[in-house]
Amino acid sequence: MSQQPTQPVELSGQESNSLRDYISSHHTTVLTVMFTDIKGYTELTEEKGESYVEEIRRAHDILLQGIIEEDNSGLILKHIGDSVMAVFAEPSRAVDRAILIQQKLVAFNQENPQWDDIEVRIGLHMGQVTVEGEVTFDIFGRHVNRAARIEGLADGGQVYMSYTVFDSARSWLSHHTDFGWQSHGYFKLKGISEPVELFEAWDKNLRKPAPPKNAKAIKNKPRSLFIAAAVLLGVAITVAVNAFKATEVRLKAPYPDHLYTSEWQKVPLEGKASDPERRVALDFEAGEYPFFYLISESGVRYSTVRLERGDNLLTPDYKNYSLPAFYIRQAAEQRAQENSKEASWSYQAVNSKGLLETYSIQAKLAVVSQQSEAEDKAIHQVSWQLKPEAPMALDTISGSVDLSRLLTESGSDHHEEVIARFGKQKVVLKASLIRKFIQLRLNVEYD
Numbered sequence: 001m002s003q004q005p006t007q008p009v010e011l012s013g014q015e016s017n018s019l020r021d022y023i024s025s026h027h028t029t030v031l032t033v034m035f036t037d038i039k040g041y042t043e044l045t046e047e048k049g050e051s052y053v054e055e056i057r058r059a060h061d062i063l064l065q066g067i068i069e070e071d072n073s074g075l076i077l078k079h080i081g082d083s084v085m086a087v088f089a090e091p092s093r094a095v096d097r098a099i100l101i102q103q104k105l106v107a108f109n110q111e112n113p114q115w116d117d118i119e120v121r122i123g124l125h126m127g128q129v130t131v132e133g134e135v136t137f138d139i140f141g142r143h144v145n146r147a148a149r150i151e152g153l154a155d156g157g158q159v160y161m162s163y164t165v166f167d168s169a170r171s172w173l174s175h176h177t178d179f180g181w182q183s184h185g186y187f188k189l190k191g192i193s194e195p196v197e198l199f200e201a202w203d204k205n206l207r208k209p210a211p212p213k214n215a216k217a218i219k220n221k222p223r224s225l226f227i228a229a230a231v232l233l234g235v236a237i238t239v240a241v242n243a244f245k246a247t248e249v250r251l252k253a254p255y256p257d258h259l260y261t262s263e264w265q266k267v268p269l270e271g272k273a274s275d276p277e278r279r280v281a282l283d284f285e286a287g288e289y290p291f292f293y294l295i296s297e298s299g300v301r302y303s304t305v306r307l308e309r310g311d312n313l314l315t316p317d318y319k320n321y322s323l324p325a326f327y328i329r330q331a332a333e334q335r336a337q338e339n340s341k342e343a344s345w346s347y348q349a350v351n352s353k354g355l356l357e358t359y360s361i362q363a364k365l366a367v368v369s370q371q372s373e374a375e376d377k378a379i380h381q382v383s384w385q386l387k388p389e390a391p392m393a394l395d396t397i398s399g400s401v402d403l404s405r406l407l408t409e410s411g412s413d414h415h416e417e418v419i420a421r422f423g424k425q426k427v428v429l430k431a432s433l434i435r436k437f438i439q440l441r442l443n444v445e446y447d
Contacts, residue, residue: 011137015077019087020135021412022075025432025439026089028296031140032126032165034074034086034094035147036064036101039119039156041082048116057082060118063108067100071327072439085144089296091126091165092172092322095201098122098159099179103203105157119156123147126164149189150198153212159201160184160212166199168299168320173201180204185217247307249280252315256293256301262354264424267291277313290354291316297445298323300350321348321356323425324363325443332369332378332436340366345444352423359425360390365442371407378436379404386420386427394422405433421447 011019023031038060045053064084068074074088074097088094101120109117125147129140146162154160161169166181173181180202186195195218200209211217251269253276259267261282271278286309292302303316324345330337342364351357364385372379383400397420405413413433420427426447432439 011077016135016137018075019077019140021432022087022089023130023135025072025414025430025441027430027445028089029130030089030126030128030296030299031143032088032091032094032124033140033143033147034068034088034098035083035123035144035151036086036120037081037083037151039121044116053082056115056118059108059112059115060120063104064101064120067097067104072329072441073097073327083148090322091124091168091320094124094126095159095161095165095169095173098124099201099203102157102159102206106206121151121154121156122159123149123151123154124159124161124165125150126162126168146189146192146196149192150196153187153189153198153215155210155213157207158210161199161201163197163199166201167318168295168322169201171320171322178204180209182209184209184211187212187215187217247284247286247309248311249282249284249307250277250311250313251280252277252313256318259291259293260354261289261291264350264352264354290350290356292318292350292354294446295320298325298443300446302350302356321350323347323349323444323446324361325441326363326365327442328365328367328438328440330367330369330380330438330440332371332380332438334371334373336368336370338366338368340364347444349425349444350446357391359388361427361444362387362389363427363442365429365440367438367440369436369438371436372404376407377404378407378433378438380431380433380438382429382431382438382440384419384429384442388420388422392422397427401429403431403433403438405435407436409435423447 041053065076068076068086073093074086076084076086078085105118105120125143127143129135129143150160150162173179182200184198184200186197189196202209255269255273255278261267268281269278270281284307286307288304288306290302291305292300294300299320299322301318301320303318305314305316324347326341326343328339328341330339345361345363348356348358366383368381370379380403382403384398386397388394399419403415415431417429418426419429424447425444428443428445430441
């Protein structure tokens, strides 16, 4: 039985600090919330007793923590009975770990026939949780509640998500031929006024998709029909206006903050944020233009629109494009510890002209860590190599930095360094030192 929160989830002081540290270390204002629970947990408790289900829950907690928090991808904030509440900085990583949980549970159940099978339901929702660098806990609580309501519609073994998560992870999913995804339609969630479009992602080798068993979809028109209707309306308006009329552009709500077009020119909007539509206070000629906005330092939502002479009423179909990153986490022991990671990054990003372009970079990050007994200090020697290969081939960029921290110090130290720039992008090395541990992140951001 799901342990969905019936009131806003409250975080302890330690949990709040953990959340703030995670947001700070990942340099994001947007989080994907994961909410899980074990199917049939209450019934199993009544049937076989507390000690039996406690063993199962401990094994479940260990398995999920190892998957969610590996490479510092996600953070488990809270255990609520048999439920787990976790957050991720990247929606694609949240979907990846959700599917991995279902894969690992199948193998776990096969390897542990002495227990009843563990079946977990998973719900995902994404939204902004910080304003001017501060976590807005009431907004965060609403995202948690929505993730929990989505999870409550799932069955054991399923991963359900809102449209915001799916839309951001769609590109990542499209590169995994073993994974499937689809919309189950719009559903009314308890305590949420507007219907929510529900998506499912799954491993094709394990299961088939299925709509919620205990809820019926609302008969809304599919998103594609709305888009088609908007296109037809735009055509009709264009035909009706005078051929010599100036190109006027209006956008339908909602409006993203800091919208850009060609050459990264900001798009000014007339009116107020509450208006159903707003005029673009910028002169355009008829033609094709990019419209895009940043959702984080490493993520952009991008759309290409076609403007005709006359009145253009637009609802851009934005798609998510993320810049690459990877992580290393290591502890300094008495004997030197070495760790390295290499990647071939190939991705699409917005260039200085405001157009999507494909980039390729060979990246390597390495760290050697060791404790200095004489000074009771953790010493980390960090080095990197970058080889940009497309759209232009550049010389290898390399460098290193030594970081250290006394083992007796409390709190954490942070180091950030821009190690390369090209076009509208920069490659940033970020390090967090906590006691004997170092957590490294090498990622590409917009400059």
